[in-house]
Structures are given as C-alpha cells and as structure tokens.
Amino acid sequence: MSRDGGSPDPRDPALRVEALEALLREKGFLDSAQVDAIVRHYEEEVGPLNGAKVVARAWTDPAYKQRLLADGTAAIAELGFGGPQGEYIVVLENTPRVHNVVVCTLCSCYPWPVLGLPPAWYKSPAYRSRVVREPRAVLREMGLELPGEVEVRVWDSSSEVRYLVLPERPAGTQALSEEALSRLVTRDAMIGTGRPCAGGDTSGG
Amino acid sequence: MADPTLALGGAAAPPRRNGELVFEAPWESRLFGVTLALCEAELFQWEEFRRLLCEEIQRWEAQPPPNGRFHYYALWQAAFERLLAEKGLLGLSELEASVRTLAGRPAGHDHADPEEASHRRTR
Numbered sequence: 001m002s003r004d005g006g007s008p009d010p011r012d013p014a015l016r017v018e019a020l021e022a023l024l025r026e027k028g029f030l031d032s033a034q035v036d037a038i039v040r041h042y043e044e045e046v047g048p049l050n051g052a053k054v055v056a057r058a059w060t061d062p063a064y065k066q067r068l069l070a071d072g073t074a075a076i077a078e079l080g081f082g083g084p085q086g087e088y089i090v091v092l093e094n095t096p097r098v099h100n101v102v103v104c105t106l107c108s109c110y111p112w113p114v115l116g117l118p119p120a121w122y123k124s125p126a127y128r129s130r131v132v133r134e135p136r137a138v139l140r141e142m143g144l145e146l147p148g149e150v151e152v153r154v155w156d157s158s159s160e161v162r163y164l165v166l167p168e169r170p171a172g173t174q175a176l177s178e179e180a181l182s183r184l185v186t187r188d189a190m191i192g193t194g195r196p197c198a199g200g201d202t203s204g205g
Numbered sequence: 206m207a208d209p210t211l212a213l214g215g216a217a218a219p220p221r222r223n224g225e226l227v228f229e230a231p232w233e234s235r236l237f238g239v240t241l242a243l244c245e246a247e248l249f250q251w252e253e254f255r256r257l258l259c260e261e262i263q264r265w266e267a268q269p270p271p272n273g274r275f276h277y278y279a280l281w282q283a284a285f286e287r288l289l290a291e292k293g294l295l296g297l298s299e300l301e302a303s304v305r306t307l308a309g310r311p312a313g314h315d316h317a318d319p320e321e322a323s324h325r326r327t328r
Contacts, residue, residue, distance in 0.1 A: 010301075010308040013282055014232035019303040020286070021239050023295055029248060035238035038245075043227050043234065084241065084251070106259040108277065117227050117237075123277045125266050159252055 042117055050081045051114035052185035059169040060178045069093055085162055086113035093166045099146055100153050101192030102163040103131045109157035111164050142193045165192040233278040240285050249292055257284035
C-alpha cells in the first residue's frame with residue numbers, strides 16, 4: 001500500500017478521498033470521529049450473524065416467525081437490529097416448493113442491519129444481470145443445485161425494499177438450541193444463493 | 206480510528222463467517238463512512254445518492270473499459286463527488302485543487318497510511 005517515492009498520482013482514489021474528507025471537515029459538514037465510528041460499526045459489529053439470529057429465532061418460535069413474515073422490519077427490531085438500509089425489510093420464506101433469491105439489478109441494495117455490507121459478487125455485473133435471466137444456472141455455479149420441481153423466485157431490491165431470505169431449517173436439528181441453530185445459518189442462505197450448513201446432531205451446545 | 210490491520214485482514218481481523226473483508230482498502234472504508242455521515246447529518250437523502258450510483262454503474266456497464274475491472278467503490282466515489290457538487294457541498298474544482306496540493310507532498314507523507322492521515326488531521 002505504501003509508496004516508494006515520487007509524486008503521487010492525483011487520480012489516486014485514496015488521495016481524492018483524503019482530500020474530500022478534509023475539505024468536508026473544514027467546511028463543518030463532517031466530524032471524522034463520526035466517520036471512524038461508522039467504519040468500525042460496519043467492519044466489526046454488523047454482519048450476517050445478526051440475520052442468523054433472526055433466522056434461528058424464526059425456526060424455534062412460530063409466533064415470532066409469523067410476525068417476521070408479516071412485518072420484517074418490526075420483528076427484526078425486536079432483536080435489536082435496525083438502521084440504514086433496514087427501514088423496510090421483507091422476509092421471504094423458502095419452502096420445499098419455493099426457493100427465493102435476492103439481487104439488486106441496478107446497484108447494490110442490501111439489508112445492512114441483518115447482513116452487513118454485501119460481498120463483492122453481489123455487486124458484480126455478472127451476478128446482477130445473470131441471476132434474473134438464468135437463476136438456476138447461476139445458483140448451480142454457486143454450488144446450489146435445486147430440483148426441477150422447486151420454483152425459483154428472484155426478487156429485485158428496489159429503492160425502498162430490502163429482502164431477507166428465511167431458509168428452511170435443516171433436517172435433523174430438532175435437538176439444537178436457538179444459539180446452535182444460528183451457527184448453521186450462512187450469509188448466502190439468507191441471500192438465497194446457498195443453504196444453511198447441514199445440521200446433523202453433532203454441533204451440540 | 207479504523208485499525209489498518211483490520212482492513213488488511215491481519216491477525217487482529219474480526220472473524221468473517223464468509224471469509225471476505227468488507228473493504229479492500231482503507232480509502233474505501235473512509236469513503237463509505239463519509240457518505241453515511243453526511244446522510245446521517247441529513248445533508249442529502251440516500252435515494253439521491255443511490256440514483257447517481259445506479260447511473261455510474263449503468264454507464265460502466267454500457268461501455269466497460271477494455272480489461273477494466275469493475276471497481277465498485279470507484280463508481281461510488283464518482284457518484285459521491287457528483288452528489289457533493291449537485292448539493293453545493295463541495296465543488297469539483299475545489300476538490301481537484303486540494304488533490305493537487307496533496308499530490309505535491311514530498312515523499313514520506315504517504316496518505317495511504319491511516320495513522321499518518323489521523324495525525325495530519327490534528328495539526
């Protein structure tokens with residue numbers, strides 16, 4: 001990352017962002033401590049673990065699941081999660097016959113409070129354009145083979161709505177606690193491009 | 206203060222269940238943080254930024270540069286610079302002048318080092 005000398009390139013994005021932040025601070029629009037806190041929040045505190053807790057709660061508490069499907073934002077707030085890009089979250093339930101998968105075809109909209117910031121592939125032109133046209137092929141390439149009788153529904157995030165997929169609870173997990181279940185829930189399962197880890201009865205705890 | 210070791214995925218990096226860092230470089234995280242901070246301060250509405258980001262992405266996709274990599278935060282940056290100008294918060298010429306000044310710094314004042322940036326900030 002460090003330079004060996006010579007003049008830095010004015011097109012260098014790091015330089016432009018540094019200048020931009022300094023100017024906005026000088027103008028009184030910005031407090032760098034606030035920027036530090038935001039970055040720390042999204043690097044360290046918010047991530048798919050939040051969504052995993054939501055899913056595990058829905059798997060173990062039928063009344064919660066009902067509330068979650070009726071009003072995602074409110075039910076997610078019950079667990080203490082909310083904030084930017086979480087103002088209107090719709091939860092999509094996978095069933096043996098329907099598999100949901102989420103995309104943002106125009107940019108990168110994503111439910112930050114429950115999944116954190118999106119992975120690179122979610123923002124890539126290839127995923128954004130292809131998953132709409134040929135979802136089964138894309139999912140297969142990502143390691144998710146769906147039986148032909150399963151209907152695939154692709155949901156395109158709009159300027160308002162963010163989606164969270166509620167995956168099916170893996171078989172053989174009846175004995176697991178809510179906490180243990182949450183460890184089976186992957187980020188990709190909540191986007192719809194993967195499945196929860198197979199449960200079995202080995203995880204314990 | 207963002208810890209650079211986190212951004213570089215060093216030993217202190219927090220666990221990533223899906224094995225991917227949130228930001229590839231410190232400037233991406235600063236850009237993200239600055240954008241959110243200004244939105245939180247209600248200097249713009251998120252939808253205003255989102256619209257410009259969509260435009261930048263569409264423009265790139267309509268004519269991808271030969272061998273050019275899709276660099277999401279570079280497009281974010283272009284959109285954010287346009288937003289700042291549109292909202293009258295920061296003009297492009299003022300930004301360019303400041304960038305030229307920073308680019309003229311003697312070697313050793315490496316802006317890419319967040320520690321250095323934070324020290325400079327307090328001067």
